[in-house]
Amino acid sequence: MIKLLPTHITMLCLLLGGVVSAQVERPNATPYTIAATYQKLLKNYPDIVPVEPLQSDKIVYEEDLTYHQVDGVSLKADIYYPKDIAHKTPAVILVHGGGWISGSKENQRVMAQHLAENGFVAMAVNYRLADVAKYPAAIADLNAAVTYLCTSKYPLDTEKIAILGASAGAQLASLVGMKNKHIKAIVNVDGIVSFVHPEAEEGTYAGYWLGGMKADNLEVWEDASPLEFIAPDSPPILFINSAQPRFHAGRDDLIKKYSEWGIYSEVLTFPNSPHSFWLVHPWFEPTVDHTVQFLQKVFK
Secondary structure (H helix, E strand, O other): OOOOOHHHHHHHHHHOOOOOOOOOOOOOOOOOOHHHHHHHHHOOOOOOEEOOOOOOOOEEEEEEEEEEEEOOEEEEEEEEEEOOOOOOEEEEEEEOOOOOOOOOOHHHHHHHHHHHHOOOEEEEEOOOOOOOOOOOHHHHHHHHHHHHHHOOOOOEEEEEEEEEEEOHHHHHHHHHHHHOOOEEEEEEEOOOOOOOOOOOOOOHHHHHHHOOOOOOOHHHHHHOOHHHHOOOOOOOEEEEEOOOHHHHOOHHHHHHHHHHHOOOEEEEEOOOOOOOHHHEEOOHHHHHHHHHHHHHHHOO
16 A cells, blocks of 8 residues: 655646645734834834824723624624714724734724714724634624624614725625625725735735635635625725825725716825825824714715
């Protein structure tokens, strides 16, 4: 009897036309926080100031709530809404970035607080990261957040729910927004909408989260690409982008198709800006302002 070594089995699979998905080594990810981002950007942008939590007597603060439990993991959310509210209001789910491997809802707390001050129910959420569960676990978590919000006690209009994501969170938010019919608007803050578009430059961070590199795992990379799921009934979308082209991958093709279908879209690009601009001043305020203006327009 011939004993096959693992390398022989791999070669045999390839010869027979099978696909062997190589395991992707974990990237050396550093913590993705507001403080760390500020320190990273300060050298090239000496005038920036990190965002800080909003203290306001106009909004209600409910933090570290459990919105879903799955596989022994309790997923937490921070929810903010106007204190004095006369009628049901639009809502926004906020999704943090971090290369699908780091980051937390605390990065989106300040944005959520400012949205609440502008009249929205705002829910900043955690989701399972790549070390805990690979794709599509995060998508399932965000869908659970949508369900939680739709069936919650909060004073929101369930026909006017938006999702906002930043960086990797923007890819997640865009994908959920294209697939979940409860989502009526998307705000994509400097995130790609395709892993397989010619402009895409994603590497090991995406490969680690998606369970294999693109060459070995193309179907999954396509399945995680929001651009693959746009349709004539897709929700309006706002892109708020840095000056870094890498994070625009797939955007222009999406906008072109939206235009053909008559779906509303906007693009705002901050010149001479870094990725993660939304975590520091002077870009935080215009990011909030354009988000509010866009949502007010599509939810009027």
